[in-house]
Amino acid sequence: MDPYINEWLNLIIRFAHVITGIAWIGASFYFVWLDNHLEKPPQWKADKGVSGDLWAIHGGGFYEVAKYKLAPPQIPVNLHWFKWEAYTTWLTGFLLLSLMFYVGADSYLIDRRVADLTQFQAIAIGVGSIVIGVGCYEFLVRTKLKDHGLVLGVILMLVITALSYGLTQVFSARGAYMHIGAIIGTIMAGNVFFGIMPSQRALVKAVEEGKTPNPAYGLNAKLRSTHNTYITLPIIFIMISNHYPMTYNHGANWLVLIAIIIITAAVRQYFVLRHFGKQKPLILVGSVVATIALAFVIAPVSKELSAEQKQQTVGLTQIKHIIEARCASCHSDAPTDDVFTIAPAGIIFSDEASIVQWAPRIQARVIDAKDMPFMNKTEMTDEERTTLAIWLSNTSHQ
Numbered sequence: 001m002d003p004y005i006n007e008w009l010n011l012i013i014r015f016a017h018v019i020t021g022i023a024w025i026g027a028s029f030y031f032v033w034l035d036n037h038l039e040k041p042p043q044w045k046a047d048k049g050v051s052g053d054l055w056a057i058h059g060g061g062f063y064e065v066a067k068y069k070l071a072p073p074q075i076p077v078n079l080h081w082f083k084w085e086a087y088t089t090w091l092t093g094f095l096l097l098s099l100m101f102y103v104g105a106d107s108y109l110i111d112r113r114v115a116d117l118t119q120f121q122a123i124a125i126g127v128g129s130i131v132i133g134v135g136c137y138e139f140l141v142r143t144k145l146k147d148h149g150l151v152l153g154v155i156l157m158l159v160i161t162a163l164s165y166g167l168t169q170v171f172s173a174r175g176a177y178m179h180i181g182a183i184i185g186t187i188m189a190g191n192v193f194f195g196i197m198p199s200q201r202a203l204v205k206a207v208e209e210g211k212t213p214n215p216a217y218g219l220n221a222k223l224r225s226t227h228n229t230y231i232t233l234p235i236i237f238i239m240i241s242n243h244y245p246m247t248y249n250h251g252a253n254w255l256v257l258i259a260i261i262i263i264t265a266a267v268r269q270y271f272v273l274r275h276f277g278k279q280k281p282l283i284l285v286g287s288v289v290a291t292i293a294l295a296f297v298i299a300p301v302s303k304e305l306s307a308e309q310k311q312q313t314v315g316l317t318q319i320k321h322i323i324e325a326r327c328a329s330c331h332s333d334a335p336t337d338d339v340f341t342i343a344p345a346g347i348i349f350s351d352e353a354s355i356v357q358w359a360p361r362i363q364a365r366v367i368d369a370k371d372m373p374f375m376n377k378t379e380m381t382d383e384e385r386t387t388l389a390i391w392l393s394n395t396s397h398q
Contacts, residue, residue, distance in 0.1 A: 003341040009099055017092035021239075024085035025232055031082075032229045035222075036275030038067055049073070070215065071207045079204070083197055090189035097182055101126065101175055107339045111172035111375050125170055126179055133163055133183035134190055141195075146223060160184075160261065164254040172375060173248040174241075177257060181238030184231050191224035229272065233264035245371035250298045263290050300368035303386070305393060314391040316352050322387060323349045326373050326380040337377075344374075363392050 038052025045053060051069035055062065101109040105119045109126065117125070136159050145152040163183065167176035199221035206213040237260055241248055250256050270283040323331075330340040331347050349355055355362075365372040366380075367389050373380050 003339060006099070006104070007341070010096070013092055013096045013099060017089065017096055020085060020088040020092055024089045025236070027082050027085055028225070028228055028232060032225070032272065033275055034065065035067070036272065038065075041066065070213045070218065071203050073207075075204055075207050081197075081200070083192055086189050086192040090185060093182070093185055097126075097178060101178060104339065109171055109175040111175070113376070114168075114172065115170045117170065122171070122175075125167075126175075126182075129163060129167060129179055130183050130186055133159065134186045137187045138190065138194060141224070141227075157258070157262070161254070161258050164257050168254045173245075173253050173371075176253070177238055177241050177248050180257060181235055181241075184235045184238070188228045188231060188235070191228050195224035196221045230265050230268050231261075233268050234261040237261075237264055245365065245369040246298060246300065249369050249371045252298075256294070256298055259290070259294050263287050263294070266290075303389070305386075305390060309386070309390055310393065312390050314387055316355065316391075319355060319388065319391050320352055322380075322384050323355055326378040326384065329378060330374070340374075359392060362388060367392065 034054065038054050040046075041050045041053040045066060049068050049070065049072065050066045053064065053066040055064055057063070102119075102123050105122045109122050110117050110119070137156065140146075140152060140155060145155065160180065160183070164176070164180055167179050170176075171179065199217040202217045203213045206217075238257075241257075247253065247256050247260065264287075266283055266287045270280060270287070273280050273283070328349055329335060329337045331343050331349050333343075333348055333350055335341055335343060347358055347361060349358065367385060370385070
């Protein structure tokens, strides 16, 4: 595919994915907040079957919201459903995954330093992992384990941990992270498609037929909606994780991902409890402490330069030769790379002054994270990284 067309498709699909994702997550957060803030209604409302109500003010107006215990006596003409936010988020997400990691498998998904896969093999493993992950969830959530939230949660975390480890052994680090995100995102969309919508359709059908709705329908929908709210923050992190190689490029990147999933889910738990008026600040404090601890544990450990190396003098001309050989194919005014036709992140090494300007970025991505050059596409050697490290060790370049 023409790189320029690929960039435009990436932009359009990513933009649509972000917009629909905001709509879905926003609606999800709102309804969880709403459900947890409903109060006991006055008797005249309770007599009509209302189980909780809420007053709110927003945008210069007052709103009165009521939730029925089961369903109203009859279905109103205009009944608003919330499903397309979820479906379009998943569809645009899968299109984006396909464009970047399947069409562009050789660039983004296959890291031959990890596993020498063909494009077909990589795609098959990727799609297969999504099917396995979602299949495990759907099987477990349909068993009696659904009534034992803690046990179900532990089992699901073990499944995700196993998938995280397995995918990091065959894919590029970024590709592995994105596929865990795809698994979680598909589970969320599946909760809407397989659980929430059928339950809601059954409720509507019962009212239309003049029957008393089965309470199990509402409970099933609420259960899956609750699951979705706890995995929302983890998937948001994965969506932006590509920008932070200190997480996915760590030697134990699969454990880093699991730690972040647990931390972000705990943060969501704090806010869910807060909706009920339960203040549990220790959860939030614990999440902050855990994040700091994680940052400390995975901090890059640069190879200590020897006394002899520290005494070496590395000139900017020598550094320029390395940059031109290993970095300029992407980071130049006119990139020659077959994928990156525009300098990523706007970083351009046009002369010695620009190299000095971006020295801190070179330190972070080439020396510390070692994720640049991208998947070492230009085969930068350890000796060249050492030379860069010697030059960067001069405080005048920091």
